[in-house]
Amino acid sequence: MTSTSARIILICSGKGGVGKTTLTANLGIALARLGERTAVLDADFGLRNLDLLLGLENRIVYTAQDVLAGNCRLEQALVKHKQQPSLSLLPAGNPRMLDWLTPEDMKQIVALLAERSDYVLIDCPAGIEDGFRNAAAASHEAIVITTPEVSAVRDADRVIGLLNVQGIKPVQLVLNRVRPEMMVSQEMLSVEDVTEILALPLLGLVVEDEQVIVSTNRGEPLTLAGSPSPAGQAYLNVAQRLRGETVPIVDPSKEPRGLRATIKRILKKRLF
Amino acid sequence: MSLIDFINRLLGRQSPSANTARQRLQLVLAHDRSDLNPELLEQMRREILEVVQKYVEIDLDGGDVSLETEDRVTALVANLPIKRARPLQTTQEDAAAAVAGPGDDDGSAGSDEAPQAPIPAWPATAGEAEESAGGSDQGHNDGEVHNSDAAEA
Numbered sequence: 001m002t003s004t005s006a007r008i009i010l011i012c013s014g015k016g017g018v019g020k021t022t023l024t025a026n027l028g029i030a031l032a033r034l035g036e037r038t039a040v041l042d043a044d045f046g047l048r049n050l051d052l053l054l055g056l057e058n059r060i061v062y063t064a065q066d067v068l069a070g071n072c073r074l075e076q077a078l079v080k081h082k083q084q085p086s087l088s089l090l091p092a093g094n095p096r097m098l099d100w101l102t103p104e105d106m107k108q109i110v111a112l113l114a115e116r117s118d119y120v121l122i123d124c125p126a127g128i129e130d131g132f133r134n135a136a137a138a139s140h141e142a143i144v145i146t147t148p149e150v151s152a153v154r155d156a157d158r159v160i161g162l163l164n165v166q167g168i169k170p171v172q173l174v175l176n177r178v179r180p181e182m183m184v185s186q187e188m189l190s191v192e193d194v195t196e197i198l199a200l201p202l203l204g205l206v207v208e209d210e211q212v213i214v215s216t217n218r219g220e221p222l223t224l225a226g227s228p229s230p231a232g233q234a235y236l237n238v239a240q241r242l243r244g245e246t247v248p249i250v251d252p253s254k255e256p257r258g259l260r261a262t263i264k265r266i267l268k269k270r271l272f
Numbered sequence: 273m274s275l276i277d278f279i280n281r282l283l284g285r286q287s288p289s290a291n292t293a294r295q296r297l298q299l300v301l302a303h304d305r306s307d308l309n310p311e312l313l314e315q316m317r318r319e320i321l322e323v324v325q326k327y328v329e330i331d332l333d334g335g336d337v338s339l340e341t342e343d344r345v346t347a348l349v350a351n352l353p354i355k356r357a358r359p360l361q362t363t364q365e366d367a368a369a370a371v372a373g374p375g376d377d378d379g380s381a382g383s384d385e386a387p388q389a390p391i392p393a394w395p396a397t398a399g400e401a402e403e404s405a406g407g408s409d410q411g412h413n414d415g416e417v418h419n420s421d422a423a424e425a
Contacts, residue, residue, distance in 0.1 A: 150293050150300075157301050160344075186288030193294050197301065199344040 006114035009121050009242075010139035010168065014155030016126030018147050019176040022212060022221075023235065024123040025053040030223040030239035032087035036118040039078070041110065042091045043135040044125035045101070054081060055219025056089050064109045065093035065101070074112050083224060103137035110138035119242075128158055142168050143203060143238075147177040148189040156198060172203035174238060179208050183253035191251050204238035205249055206231050302339035306346045313339070320350060329355040 011024045021044070028040040041064070042050040051057040062077035067090075078088040090113065093101065113120045122139055125131035136142075142163050146156040156173075163171050175194055182188035195202050209231035215222045222232030223239070237247045255261070303310070317337040324330055331353040340349045 150297050153297055154300060154304065157304065161305065183290075186290040189290050189293050189297075193290065196343075197294070197297055197341075 006117045007119050007242075008110055008114060008138065008140040009119065010124055010135055010142040010163075011121060011145065012124035012132065012135070012142060012159055012163075013126065013145045013152070014128060014157075014159040015146075015152045018152050019145055019206070019212075020126070021049050021053055021123055022216065023143070023145050023174060023176070023206075023238075024050060024121050025221045026223045026232065026235035027239055027242075028054070028087050028089075028119075028121055029081070029084055029221045030236045031119050031121075031242070032081065032084040033223065033236075034239060034243065036086065036243070037116065038087045038119045038121065039113040039117040040087065040089050040121045040123060041113060042089070042123050043106070043131065044123060045092050045094075045131065046125065048091055050123050051079070051089060051091055052219060053216055053221065054087075054089055056081065057219070060089075060091055063091045063093040067112070068105055068109060074116075101134060103134050106134045106138040128162060132159070132162070136163065136166055136168060139168055142171045143174055144171060144198070144200065145174040145176055146194065146198070148175065148179075148183070148191075148194055150189075153189065153194055153197060160198060160200065171200055173198060173200035174204040174206065175202065176206045177208045178205055178252065180252035180255070190253065202249055203241055204234055205251065206234040207252055298341055299339075302341040302346050305341060305344070306339055308339065313337075316348075321352070324352055326358075328357050331355050 011020050011027070013020050021042075024040055028038050031038040040050060040054075042048045044050070051060055056079045059079045062072045064077065066072045067074050067077050074090075078090055081087040081089070090109070092109075110120055110122070122135050124135040144156050144160055144163070146152045160171060163169075173195065175191060178191070179188055183190050191202070191205065207230050209222075209229055211222060211229035212231050215232075221235075222228050223235050225232055228236060237249075240247045303313075308316075320337055321330070321332070321335070334353040335351060337348070337350045337352075340347050
């Protein structure tokens with residue numbers, strides 16, 4: 001499909017609301033910070049939100065559909081991020097013009113993005129219908145994001161099955177909204193439970209973090225910050241692992257407990 | 273966790289929900305992945321039991337035919353505790369009797385496509401047969417056997 005060496009990564013989950021768009025935004029910023037030319041494509045036409053999470057909602061003039069229709073050049077449709085100009089956003093399109101979008105259209109637009117990028121991240125719509133199929137058709141590899149909840153894991157499993165059928169690989173897993181204390185008391189599926197059930201390599205582990213909501217309120221992804229919050233650090237680590245760096249994954253539910261460890265943790269929190 | 277929940281947990285009255293979640297997920301994923309609906313699975317289970325009963329007397333209460341999943345590979349697992357082998361000479365008649373036992377078997381499974389279709393060799397599960405509980409009830413109660421699916425899977 002493309003002659004370039006750009007990595008074209010689908011970010012999908014099956015279930016809605018598990019953190020696809022948040023991951024796409026944070027990963028995009030993180031990769032750009034690491035010096036990669038990154039394009040993020042919002043493939044969720046009906047309910048696009050990636051622009052909002054990146055704080056770019058007021059700067060969109062054209063969409064991918066305008067590019068395909070010849071209304072504008074790709075450069076005009078791409079929205080560059082202010083602080084991280086290596087990152088640009090391409091919204092897929094206007095919900096009212098959806099009819100003509102096909103897997104071929106998607107492949108074409110992704111090929112255009114791949115020519116000028118090191119990474120193309122495709123924010124997949126929820127579900128496993130046409131929107132998913134279009135986005136998957138244009139992708140080479142995938143990140144499946146899920147939370148440790150039965151419905152999210154079940155939907156992720158369906159999506160993984162479909163990705164396997166399409167020959168997309170590697171498919172890696174990001175486990176989102178982890179609550180270590182619930183895992184310790186065994187009131188939440190453990191990290192092993194989820195990785196064993198889905199049989200995917202774990203690319204990242206993101207703890208539940210209130211700062212995610214704060215950052216979406218502001219339209220400033222966590223990975224923009226100099227010293228990011230726990231979730232921000234986790235997204236940054238995902239970006240590093242994607243690039244092949246070895247960053248060990250720490251399961252927060254297995255961190256040392258007991259008095260000394262607790263004091264250490266508290267000291268660390270207060271000092272920095 | 274409220275105090276009353278905590279006390280219940282301490283007293284072992286309620287098991288942690290993560291176990292329940294894992295078990296329910298494994299069961300539902302096994303079905304999702306194989307695209308077998310419960311009805312088809314039940315029919316297959318009944319036909320398998322009929323064939324096995326031709327050759328050996330099995331403990332229907334301790335038995336279990338279910339789908340299990342590991343590493344994205346789904347397997348049909350049959351755990352059929354053997355009471356004793358049937359004498360070779362009388363095999364045919366006994367089998368006929370066994371098949372005729374449950375009322376609905378004749379109509380639904382017996383005359384369907386191919387109940388006699390060759391079935392690949394089962395992995396021996398003799399070791400697990402010991403744990404089978406009260407096997408005194410010889411009746412072919414399909415409903416009860418089906419219940420044990422959910423409990424064991």
